[in-house]
Amino acid sequence: MRFGIIGNSPLLNYAIDTAIQVAPTDVSVLITGESGTGKEAMPQIIHFKSTRKHNEYIAVNCGAIPEGTIDSELFGHEKGSFTGAHETRKGYFEVANKGTIFLDEVAELPLSTQVRLLRVLETGEFMKVGSSKTQKTDVRIIAATNVDVQQAIRKGKFREDLFFRLNTVPIHMPPLRDRKEDIHLLFRKFASDFAEKYRMPVIKLTPEAVDLLESFRWPGNIRQLKNVAEQISILEKNRSIDRDILIIYLPGYSQHQYPMIIAREDNEEDNEKQLLYKILFELRSDFKDLKELVFSILKSDSGKIKLTENNSELISKIFEAEAHSDSLTTIARPSDSTTTIQLPGNQHIVQHTQPIQDFVEVNESLKLSDKEKELIIKALKKHQNKRKYAAKDLGISERTLYRKIKEYDIN
Numbered sequence: 001m002r003f004g005i006i007g008n009s010p011l012l013n014y015a016i017d018t019a020i021q022v023a024p025t026d027v028s029v030l031i032t033g034e035s036g037t038g039k040e041a042m043p044q045i046i047h048f049k050s051t052r053k054h055n056e057y058i059a060v061n062c063g064a065i066p067e068g069t070i071d072s073e074l075f076g077h078e079k080g081s082f083t084g085a086h087e088t089r090k091g092y093f094e095v096a097n098k099g100t101i102f103l104d105e106v107a108e109l110p111l112s113t114q115v116r117l118l119r120v121l122e123t124g125e126f127m128k129v130g131s132s133k134t135q136k137t138d139v140r141i142i143a144a145t146n147v148d149v150q151q152a153i154r155k156g157k158f159r160e161d162l163f164f165r166l167n168t169v170p171i172h173m174p175p176l177r178d179r180k181e182d183i184h185l186l187f188r189k190f191a192s193d194f195a196e197k198y199r200m201p202v203i204k205l206t207p208e209a210v211d212l213l214e215s216f217r218w219p220g221n222i223r224q225l226k227n228v229a230e231q232i233s234i235l236e237k238n239r240s241i242d243r244d245i246l247i248i249y250l251p252g253y254s255q256h257q258y259p260m261i262i263a264r265e266d267n268e269e270d271n272e273k274q275l276l277y278k279i280l281f282e283l284r285s286d287f288k289d290l291k292e293l294v295f296s297i298l299k300s301d302s303g304k305i306k307l308t309e310n311n312s313e314l315i316s317k318i319f320e321a322e323a324h325s326d327s328l329t330t331i332a333r334p335s336d337s338t339t340t341i342q343l344p345g346n347q348h349i350v351q352h353t354q355p356i357q358d359f360v361e362v363n364e365s366l367k368l369s370d371k372e373k374e375l376i377i378k379a380l381k382k383h384q385n386k387r388k389y390a391a392k393d394l395g396i397s398e399r400t401l402y403r404k405i406k407e408y409d410i411n
């Protein structure tokens, strides 16, 4: 364990090695990385491994200090320089002389403060607020940020010259998802700490839960992992945590896991609309064919007609989809190769050619939900139950398909 940093992944080790290597020099260091990746431990490594370690180490959260007082906090002020400035005050740059200042969330500094900071970095000179006297200081600066600095520069929120000056040596803290081998290690450490803190037996993950833990995207990185370990430690009576329990603590698991699907899930409504359109379209086309068929039957002398090649094709087309459907009933099996199809109004048609299919009764349900279920079953059969391809064919997301399979209780 180094300065409370747990982990042994190559990217983390690289960051720590860089910090140790740069420590004895006086160069500025900029630490970048997503929120919760552990940036705050780095400046301590650098300071305590440097020759400045016996002098002041001051950590300043630039994002937490109001804009109106930040210059005064950093550089001090003269008595009477503004309302409420009853005394002359030393700023951190004066106090930390010969030591180290850690400017956390440095991108939050106002532009005017950035100018002062650049000056102190370049010349070691600064002036108290309300003073015209230049002072000297010898401070090592380490800065950190979780924002995209290049973007902040493009937006005019961060001075490029200051960035270059701070970024003499950059250290990037890797996100947790790029250090999968550390995830379970960290979790076990946090779980054991919280067990001690709350005086409860330590929680333990099943192998499936470990897999889930390691495959989660951890957008809040180690901070989030620590929170999850704490929540489970407090809330779960059963100290053996399986996958189903763990998933409850991983908000939006699948969304974070499959970013491509989120984008599609946003359009879930569109997907459903598309499916409905598809069903309506099929219904309409079936209906048109049926109309033609009925028309041709009515035109014949009796209710019974011998089917021509054309009609055979038409029937085949109409009933093809329903051949295996539960909503259609086989009413008779002919002894020869004739096929009788019952139509509404007591009409039926007999086919003397090769049977197109089993006998069916056209009492088909026209409920959209039934149709939808049918279409889903059809798509699943077509793709040998491979949901990915079935969903693609249906024009819906895999998640929507999964939901509908559950909804309609399709096996």
Ligand SMILES: Nc1ncnc2c1ncn2[C@@H]1O[C@H](COP(=O)(O)OP(=O)(O)OP(=O)(O)O)[C@@H](O)[C@H]1O
Pocket (backbone or CB within 6 Å): 004, 005, 006, 007, 033, 034, 035, 036, 037, 038, 039, 040, 041, 145, 146, 173, 186, 222, 223, 226
């Ligand atoms: N390697 C580690 N081992 C143990 N604990 C860690 C480690 N890295 C981070 N932590 C813990 O995770 C939490 C978040 O870390 P930290 O505050 O350094 O994040 P950060 O990178 O500064 O995030 P932000 O940009 O949001 O300020 C802290 O509680 C810290 O103690």
Ligand SMILES: [Mg+2]
Pocket (backbone or CB within 6 Å): 039, 040, 104
């Ligand atoms: Mg931080």
